[in-house]
Amino acid sequence: MPLEIAGLVKRFGEGAEAKDVLRGLDLSLRPGECFALLGPNGAGKTTTLRCALGLTAPTAGSIRLCGLPVPEQAREARARVGVVPQIDSLDPDFTCAENLIVFAGYFGIRESEIRPRIPELLAFAGLEGKDKARIQSLSGGMKRRLTLARALVNKPQLLLLDEPTTGLDPQARHLIWERLRRLTAEGTTILLTTHFMDEAERLADRLAILDNGRMLAQGSPREVIAAHIEPQVVEVFGDWKPGGQPDSGAAAWAAAHAGALSRRCEISGETAFCYTDDAAPLLAHLAHQPGLRSLHRPANLEDVFLKLTGRELRD
Amino acid sequence: MSLATAHFSPPVLSLRLFAVWRRNFLVWRKLALPSIVGNLADPVIYMLGLGYGLGMLVPQVEGVSYIAFLAGGTLCYSTMNAATFEVLYSGFSRMHVQKTWEAIMNAPIALDDIVAAELVWAASKSCLAGVAILAVIAAFGFTASPLALAAIPVVFLTGLCFAALGLIMTALAPSYDFFMYYFTLFITPMTLLSGVFFPQSQLPETVRSIAELLPLSHAVSLVRPLLLGQMPAQIGLHLAVLAAFTIVAFWLALALTRRRLLK
Structure with a gap:
């Protein structure tokens, strides 16, 4: 299983100021599906992803990422996962190609291994011929697409995307959606967070609606609509x-x-x-x-x- | 185990930290020349200016010309400054502004690796700057002893020590402005008290006993004799103090960084 979360609780702060951001979350991804996590701001979407990656320790509950227990073996598990974070974190000191090469280095992938794949990765992101372009010269949509290409350097089994199309124009959104569908067609499992309903309805095989750290509904888009309204x-x-x-x-x-x-x-x-x-x-x-x-x-x-x-x- | 004690658990490092070191090296390489000139020009100008200017008034200090006395101190405090600037300003940019660390943590690299890589990187960069200054010192003939080469590992250790201390500030900083406190309240007084510009024997007794505890004093006590071709006294003690500052400061910096980023 790409990701299995059971009874996940995350509490921030202690004593009187303690706040439960996640209150007993269960989530299980099937291989090859696209799963959307929907919720308003502050619902716990990003915290769920951070827990899944082992970037913060859960207060209670169990997590298995690509079959490995998290946070205990988070480092090994992350080797099989790609992440597109919400905030741009491309390296402004490097060109597009250098960003991919250096990031691959974090996975222990040698430059001689990644360099032949760069044209293909940039083409996937719709950035053909941009290998020498500086990050500052890219538009917001191009940066997000390069971040998507960066998340693929390790050929991940599971791709996590935190609000992948927030702030993008419709053209850029459609290109990202098309690429994500191509990835699921090739067998990559996708977990994305969003607060765009059309994004979830178009992309997701299944989705969950999250608020105040609880799952309020889960199922295929049609099932959820039929069951709740x-x-x-x-x-x-x-x-x-x-x-x-x-x-x-x-x-x-x-x-x-x-x-x-x-x-x-x-x-x-x-x-x-x-x-x-x-x-x-x-x-x-x-x-x-x-x-x-x-x-x-x-x-x-x-x-x-x-x-x-x-x-x-x-x- | 409560969260607070978990932050203080020992570092768990992997060899992937060298990928992070390499990332910083590749960025530095793009701007290597201005970077070295920047790290070199200021201390060399001070050394030559003060050395020749004040040197006219002060014929001999501890049995050598003032500028030869100043050379060892200059090497130490410029190493301290280079390491400090790297972890404070560049480190804060990578951690907070550019979110470089967050990107790296999505790969199979832990925060412990990143902080350790920043430590070693800043020491490497400050050591490179130190070697450049040492070359200038040798070119001007202020050192002629092969023992001066033994100063290079001491310079690296000095870089580690001040990188570790600086990383504590980086972990605590809300913004760049915060670093001014560290410079005016810690770095600048330490530079004046550690025997860089004048011997510590000139200090009043109580001030001197405190000044001798400062890490920069121990670096100067090692580097100055080496540049003058003498074996330093109490080598083991000075190395141990620098190493102890490095270990304790790194441990504290790591705990504070974990508290900041792993919530």
């Missing part, structure tokens, strides 16, 4: 003008009618999100409400995410 959503917004009364918004409409016409209704800003198994009666009602506008769509992962983790802002 009504299939239909009608978003209602605009002005509501009931006969003889002053104008008011979607929230007032929802208070008066949503309970009878949908299974569940949430207000966020000026929009009412109505969740239902059958949207026909609700849509028929809305057809007679001038001023109100609506959007009818199937429920998606973001609806599940917001239902499970709440709509309040996270800092």
